[in-house]
Amino acid sequence: MRRRTPLPPSPLPQREGVDPVRVRLPFGGTWPTVREYLVERLTGAGDGVVDGMFDAGLVVGADGTAVAPDAAYVPGMFVWFHRELPAEVRVPFELRIVHRDEHIVVVDKPHFLATTPRGSHVAETALARLRRELGIPSLTAAHRLDRLTAGLVLFTVRPEERGAYQTLFRDRRVRKVYEAVAPYDPALTLPRSVRSRIVKERGSLTAREVEGEPNAVSHVELIEHRADLARYRLVPGTGQTHQLRVHMNALGVPLLGDPLYPVVTDPVPAGDFRRPLQLLARELEFTDPVTGVAHVFRTGRTLAAWSGDPEWAGQ
Numbered sequence: 001m002r003r004r005t006p007l008p009p010s011p012l013p014q015r016e017g018v019d020p021v022r023v024r025l026p027f028g029g030t031w032p033t034v035r036e037y038l039v040e041r042l043t044g045a046g047d048g049v050v051d052g053m054f055d056a057g058l059v060v061g062a063d064g065t066a067v068a069p070d071a072a073y074v075p076g077m078f079v080w081f082h083r084e085l086p087a088e089v090r091v092p093f094e095l096r097i098v099h100r101d102e103h104i105v106v107v108d109k110p111h112f113l114a115t116t117p118r119g120s121h122v123a124e125t126a127l128a129r130l131r132r133e134l135g136i137p138s139l140t141a142a143h144r145l146d147r148l149t150a151g152l153v154l155f156t157v158r159p160e161e162r163g164a165y166q167t168l169f170r171d172r173r174v175r176k177v178y179e180a181v182a183p184y185d186p187a188l189t190l191p192r193s194v195r196s197r198i199v200k201e202r203g204s205l206t207a208r209e210v211e212g213e214p215n216a217v218s219h220v221e222l223i224e225h226r227a228d229l230a231r232y233r234l235v236p237g238t239g240q241t242h243q244l245r246v247h248m249n250a251l252g253v254p255l256l257g258d259p260l261y262p263v264v265t266d267p268v269p270a271g272d273f274r275r276p277l278q279l280l281a282r283e284l285e286f287t288d289p290v291t292g293v294a295h296v297f298r299t300g301r302t303l304a305a306w307s308g309d310p311e312w313a314g315q
Contacts (some may be wrong), residue, residue, distance in 0.1 A: 001109060001227060005213050007022070007078075008062045008078055010080055011060055011061070011062060011063065011064035011080060011262075012021065012060060012064070012082065013137075014131065014137050014171040015020050015082050015085070016085060016116055016122040016123040016132065017123065017127065017129065017130070017131035017132040017137075018082075018085065018128050019085055019117075020080045020081060020082045020123055021080065021081055021082070022078060022079075022080050022085055023038070023078070023079050023080075023081075024040070024076065024077070024078050024262075025037060025074060025075055025076060025077045025078075025079070026075065026244040026291075027075040027076055027206045028075065029073055029075055030304045031073045032066055032072070032073060033069070033070055033071060033072060033073055034059070034071045034072075034073055034074075034077070035050065035051070035054050035069045035070070035071070035080060036073070037048050037073055038048045038059070038079075039051070042308050045083075046293065049084075051069070053071070053081055054067070054068075054069040054170065056250055057080045057304075058081050058082065059076070059079055060079065060080050060081070061077070061079060061080075061081075061158065061182065064281030065134060069145070072108075078146065083090060083120055083122075083136050084302060085123050086120050086122060087123070088121065088123060088124040089118070089270045090124055090272065091112045091124060091269045091273070093108060093110030093111070093112070093113065093273070094110065095107055095108070095109060095113065095126055095129055095133075096108040096300065097111065097278050098152065098297050098298075098299075098300075099151070099297060100134075100169065102157060102158075103143075103156070103157055103158065103288070103290050103291065104154060104155065104156055104157060104165065104288070104313075105134070105136075105139065105154075105156075106152060106153070106155070106159065106295075106297050106299060107126060107130065107152070107153050107155065108150075108151065108152060108285065108299050108301060109126050109145055109150055109151060109152070109281075110149045110150050110301075111148060111149070111273070111276030111277065112147060112224055112273055112276060113125065113126055113129075113147065114126065114147040115127065115141050115144045115147070115153055116141050116144060116146050121147065126153060127139065127140070127141055127155070129282070130155060131255075138157065138158065138159050139154060139155050139157060140153075140155075140156050140159070140162050140246050141153065142154040142155060142156050142162070142165040142166050142168070142169060143166070143174075144153060144168040144281075145281055146204060146277075148257075148259075148275060148276065148277040148279070149279045149282025150276065150279070150280050150281070150282070150299070150301055151178070151280045151282060151301065152281045152282070152283070152284045153281070153296055153300075154284060154292045158161060161290050164289040164290055165289060165290075167285040168286055168290070171285060172237070172238070172239070173195070173287075174233075174284060174285070174286040175184075175283070175284075175285040175286065176234070176235070176236060176237055176281065176283065176284060177233065177281075177282050177283035177285075178233075178234040178236070178244060178279060178280060178281055178282055178305060179209055179223070179231065179232065179233060179234070179279075179280045180231070180234055180244070180248065180278055180279045180280070180303070181229060181231055181232070181255070181256050181277070181278035181303045181305040181306050182229075182230060182232060182248055182253040182254060182255050182256060183228055183229065183230065183252075183254075183256075183294075184225040184226075184228050184229055184230035184253075185237060185251075185252055185253055185262070187250065187251065189219055190219055190220055190222040190232075191217050191219065191220060191221040191222070192215070192219075192220045193217060193218070193237075194220060194247040194250065194251065195214040195216070195217050195221075195222075196209045196214055196216055196246075196247070197209060197210050197211065197212040197213060197215050197216065197249065198210075198216040198240040198241070198242075198243060198246055200241045200242065205264055206242070206248050206260050206261065207240065207241050207242040207243075208246070209246060209250060214257070215238060215240060216238045216243045216246075216247070217236070217237035217238050218234060218235070218236050218237065218243060218244055218247040219234070219236075219237065220232060220233075220234055220239075220247070220251065221233040221234075221235075221247070229256075229281055229305065229306070230253070231306050232248070232253075234248070242260070242261075244279065245258055245260070245261050245279070246261065248261075249261040249262050249275070254303075255277060255278050255279055256275075256277075256278040256305050256312065257275045257276055257277040257278050258277055260279075273315075275312070276304065278303045278304070278305045279303075280301055280303055282298060282299050283296065283297065283298050283299075284296075284297045285297075296313075
């Protein structure tokens with residue numbers, strides 16, 4: 001087996017807790033210069049943006065020196081640069097630390113805060129916040145929780161241990177328990193395990209169930225109900241995108257505050273934090289692959305629709 005060549009370290013520091021962009025020039029490329037390749041690749045950056053980066057010396061090579069605009073294209077070469085950070089509305093909720101040691105950090109993430117930089121959410125993410133607040137630039141997420149979902153997320157401290165923790169999630173050796181608030185249906189027989197095949201196509205906001213061998217399993221239990229609302233305990237056996245939301249919708253009890261299921265609604269304006277998705281990652285349980293310690297972490301959060309928040313009155 002060929003040993004993978006280690007990636008070179010970044011010559012640029014993080015900015016606002018966000019890593020610089022690393023680009024490796026493809027082998028077999030026919031571009032005459034590095035600039036022309038980046039102009040073609042970064043089409044979404046806008047006219048003149050790449051040229052401006054080169055003119056300002058913001059595109060650098062492995063030794064940290066600026067790459068000249070007319071530098072020849074070298075297949076396999078690495079370059080780095082910082083992307084312009086988008087204007088972001090701050091999510092005005094606390095990111096609570098549940099556990100911290102020399103190997104991991106477990107946090108209790110609020111609704112609306114993305115786990116890692118993606119799209120228009122970059123510096124205003126759990127990862128970037130933690131790197132800034134804790135002063136740990138090597139911090140990395142071992143898994144990801146949807147931006148609209150609150151609850152427990154595990155981060156790793158040491159790069160050399162990252163793979164061991166990520167493998168826990170890949171191999172489903174982490175027991176995850178969620179809580180949700182949704183309509184109450186007295187005709188729905190619970191507990192039950194829901195099995196189906198879920199696919200999410202590139203470019204689509206929603207996932208959907210299709211015919212075929214099941215690839216998604218969720219265990220659904222009723223915790224309690226009052227009037228037309230209920231609190232549910234959800235235990236995913238797999239990790240398909242939007243799995244719990246899709247399965248609850250298929251049962252006829254879509255989660256409160258869900259902007260995608262059963263129908264896609266208009267986007268919530270930036271800064272409107274009034275009615276979060278009523279889904280909470282309540283528990284994480286696993287045996288630490290580095291220390292051997294058996295961990296059980298629980299969130300301290302509650303779901304607003306069940307705790308009497310007036311925004312959810314009448315739901």
